[in-house]
Amino acid sequence: MRVNFTVNGRKQEADDVWEGESLLYVLRERMGLPGSKNACEQGECGSCTVRLDGVPVCACLVAAGQVEGREVVTVEGLADFAKQREESCASGACGSGGTSLQAARQWSAKGTDSQTGEGEELAPIQQAFIDAGAVQCGFCTPGLLVAADELLERNAEPSDADIREALSGNLCRCTGYEKILDAVRLAAARQDRQGSGV
Amino acid sequence: MGVTGTPTSINQGSKTKGGIGESTLRPDGTLKVTGEFAYSSDMWHEDMLWGHTLRSTTAHAEIRSIDTSEALAMPGVHAVLTYDDLPTEVKNYGLEIQDTPVLAHGKVRHHGEPVAVVAADHPETARRAAAKIKIDYAELPVITDEASATAPDALLIHEGRDDHHIGHVPHPNIVHRQPIVRGNADEAAERADVIVSGEYVFGMQDQAFLGPESGMAVPGEDGGVDLYVATQWLHSDLRQIAPVLGLPEEKVRMTLSGVGGAFGGREDISMQIHACLLALRTGKPVKMVYNRFESFFGHVHRHPAKLWYEHGATKDGKLTHMKCRIVLDGGAYASASPAVVGNASSLSVGPYVVEDVDIEAIALYTNNPPCGAMRGFGAVQACFAYEAQMDKLAAKLDMDPVEFRRLNAMEQGTLLPTGQPCDSPAPVAELLRRVKAMPLPPEQQWLAAGEEADVRALPGGLSNTTHGEGVVRGIGYAVGIKNVGFSEGFDDYSTARVRMEVVNGEPSRPCTPRWRRSARAASPSTRRSPAPSWASPR
Ligand code: FES
Ligand code: FES
Numbered sequence: 001m002r003v004n005f006t007v008n009g010r011k012q013e014a015d016d017v018w019e020g021e022s023l024l025y026v027l028r029e030r031m032g033l034p035g036s037k038n039a040c041e042q043g044e045c046g047s048c049t050v051r052l053d054g055v056p057v058c059a060c061l062v063a064a065g066q067v068e069g070r071e072v073v074t075v076e077g078l079a080d081f082a083k084q085r086e087e088s089c090a091s092g093a094c095g096s097g098g099t100s101l102q103a104a105r106q107w108s109a110k111g112t113d114s115q116t117g118e119g120e121e122l123a124p125i126q127q128a129f130i131d132a133g134a135v136q137c138g139f140c141t142p143g144l145l146v147a148a149d150e151l152l153e154r155n156a157e158p159s160d161a162d163i164r165e166a167l168s169g170n171l172c173r174c175t176g177y178e179k180i181l182d183a184v185r186l187a188a189a190r191q192d193r194q195g196s197g198v
Numbered sequence: 199m200g201v202t203g204t205p206t207s208i209n210q211g212s213k214t215k216g217g218i219g220e221s222t223l224r225p226d227g228t229l230k231v232t233g234e235f236a237y238s239s240d241m242w243h244e245d246m247l248w249g250h251t252l253r254s255t256t257a258h259a260e261i262r263s264i265d266t267s268e269a270l271a272m273p274g275v276h277a278v279l280t281y282d283d284l285p286t287e288v289k290n291y292g293l294e295i296q297d298t299p300v301l302a303h304g305k306v307r308h309h310g311e312p313v314a315v316v317a318a319d320h321p322e323t324a325r326r327a328a329a330k331i332k333i334d335y336a337e338l339p340v341i342t343d344e345a346s347a348t349a350p351d352a353l354l355i356h357e358g359r360d361d362h363h364i365g366h367v368p369h370p371n372i373v374h375r376q377p378i379v380r381g382n383a384d385e386a387a388e389r390a391d392v393i394v395s396g397e398y399v400f401g402m403q404d405q406a407f408l409g410p411e412s413g414m415a416v417p418g419e420d421g422g423v424d425l426y427v428a429t430q431w432l433h434s435d436l437r438q439i440a441p442v443l444g445l446p447e448e449k450v451r452m453t454l455s456g457v458g459g460a461f462g463g464r465e466d467i468s469m470q471i472h473a474c475l476l477a478l479r480t481g482k483p484v485k486m487v488y489n490r491f492e493s494f495f496g497h498v499h500r501h502p503a504k505l506w507y508e509h510g511a512t513k514d515g516k517l518t519h520m521k522c523r524i525v526l527d528g529g530a531y532a533s534a535s536p537a538v539v540g541n542a543s544s545l546s547v548g549p550y551v552v553e554d555v556d557i558e559a560i561a562l563y564t565n566n567p568p569c570g571a572m573r574g575f576g577a578v579q580a581c582f583a584y585e586a587q588m589d590k591l592a593a594k595l596d597m598d599p600v601e602f603r604r605l606n607a608m609e610q611g612t613l614l615p616t617g618q619p620c621d622s623p624a625p626v627a628e629l630l631r632r633v634k635a636m637p638l639p640p641e642q643q644w645l646a647a648g649e650e651a652d653v654r655a656l657p658g659g660l661s662n663t664t665h666g667e668g669v670v671r672g673i674g675y676a677v678g679i680k681n682v683g684f685s686e687g688f689d690d691y692s693t694a695r696v697r698m699e700v701v702n703g704e705p706s707r708p709c710t711p712r713w714r715r716s717a718r719a720a721s722p723s724t725r726r727s728p729a730p731s732w733a734s735p736r
């Protein structure tokens with residue numbers, strides 16, 4: 001079958017999709033967007049978390065056909081997504097636009113510092129993960145970033161219990177989670193400081 | 199006598215900017231937060247095939263026949279390989295003992311053992327083809343523990359062993375045995391006012407690293423192969439891969455791809471050889487990605503163990519002696535079992551001073567899934583048992599369990615059971631003091647928290663199945679010991695090569711990080727995967 005949907009702000013179409021394929025498979029294997037990770041394919045680990053019409057979902061549990069006509073944001077589009085949110089909030093309007101698939105595919109830290117994120121356009125939550133040391137092997141990171149970004153979108157000052165609740169569907173085997181909590185607190189604090197103009 | 203100073207703060211830091219000991223950001227952090235970092239499962243190549251492994255459904259059986267004809271006839275299937283298709287005389291590999299068949303030959307020794315591999319143009323096609331392979335198994339009696347492994351009529355898991363441990367084991371179904379005797383435990387036992395013994399059972403555990411086994415093999419024009427893989431040990435992999443492919447090592451070019459965690463579970467070979475065989479057979483790049491279910495079959499686990507311990511102590515709380523017997527279940531293939539036996543025995547006393555010890559550790563060959571490296575590597579199983587013993591001893595002496603441990607805690611200079619002096623700081627008593635001083639949550643938290651309480655902060659947390667009313671809290675303390683680096687006096691060294699260049703009068707870092715040179719980066723950027731050939735046309 002053929003599936004049409006919007007990925008990171010850009011209309012896309014996938015051909016020859018078998019009905020049994022998941023959104024995750026189509027993103028990773030047909031669209032060249034392997035940022036969303038496959039760690040369980042059964043909705044347990046959250047590594048495949050993407051936004052589907054704004055709602056965080058496990059892409060491994062969404063049949064590709066269910067996405068027809070809808071909007072998906074993946075980790076590859078997160079920086080642009082956050083930037084547009086910030087701009088539209090500043091101008092008091094909400095809009096969608098986004099990264100071209102081509103741009104997302106060519107996402108690369110080339111010419112920037114791969115260590116500090118300097119020179120790279122990152123979402124605040126991405127920068128906070130780097131700064132707080134919340135990334136180890138990084139396999140859980142894309143899913144956690146999408147989930148944490150959504151939390152900060154609806155709750156600018158999350159309590160620790162809020163953070164734990166929002167991230168309770170995401171497993172990490174490396175960090176022990178403390179640094180991930182640090183990163184979300186850091187992103188919230190920076191957002192707060194910006195918001196209040198300090 | 200120490201060779202290193204006593205640490206004065208948690209983070210030793212560095213006085214030199216960029217110097218050794220300084221906390222630093224990850225070199226790959228940006229790539230990992232943008233989704234750009236290429237993990238082994240992200241590899242993609244135009245024209246690539248998907249590999250799949252057919253695994254045994256039984257723990258111990260003779261293979262009477264294998265029929266692959268139906269699988270081979272399926273549209274979209276490019277190759278089906280079994281033992282008979284292996285290209286050279288060498289058909290086994292292994293970390294230390296080469297006892298593991300690339301594909302099962304005549305017999306399977308554990309549930310999940312690879313029997314055949316398939317390459318097809320869609321992963322689902324490969325899975326369906328594998329399901330069409332017919333194998334006729336004749337079940338054999340299973341060996342699951344020490345009694346069945348060493349029974350007089352026990353079948354041998356491996357016939358005709360000729361490895362270097364066979365001369366030192368009491369039975370061919372024992373991989374390795376490591377006794378350690380120091381002082382005289384029987385004599386020392388006479389000084390004891392109390393003696394405690396117990397048997398402890400420790401279950402199997404899995405590393406469950408987040409990124410399942412995966413990689414891609416690309417056939418080279420020179421008859422060799424390029425392998426992109428997530429592994430812990432490229433060099434050790436290469437020594438095991440090249441001989442069974444019948445290739446010289448320089449024709450197997452290994453590139454480390456992004457590794458999604460490991461924790462010991464990637465020390466052994468998983469899909470490496472199978473992907474190379476399929477790539478060499480089909481002349482096409484072959485990608486293999488285990489799913490979570492297969493991943494539990496795809497790597498070794500932590501050894502389950504049965505441990506028997508005896509300790510004695512005097513009235514004033516000093517340990518007199520320790521005797522123990524540790525039986526580790528190594529499963530069907532050796533993997534790292536000999537080293538795990540070494541660790542279990544040499545660390546079996548724990549972080550305590552005991553002069554007189556009588557220790558024996560063994561690992562068995564059984565029909566259980568193979569066990570090998572996992573964080574702690576033998577030290578954890580022993581810790582579980584000796585710490586239970588410490589609590590029992592303290593109770594028998596009517597002493598506080600932490601105080602009892604502190605009285606016997608090792609420190610810098612203590613002799614380990616092997617006679618090796620501990621030449622670095624070992625602040626065991628101080629650790630225990632600090633842990634004990636930590637505040638406990640309030641009693642009856644759900645009452646203390648009051649009406650307004652956030653239920654997420656109470657026992658039961660998010661799942662909200664209890665607020666703690668039915669929860670009984672027990673408090674226990676435990677401490678363990680683990681070597682750093684390899685164990686048992688292994689010649690453990692590391693080397694580093696540093697190259698400096700001056701560009702325009704400025705020092706510069708000349709190297710390109712290897713993780714950027716992925717097959718994915720080298721491949722065309724547009725992807726079009728075919729539909730599975732059995733699927734209905736769009
Ligand atoms: S891969 Fe989707 S939840 Fe684990
Ligand atoms: S960083 Fe490895 S799983 Fe989270």
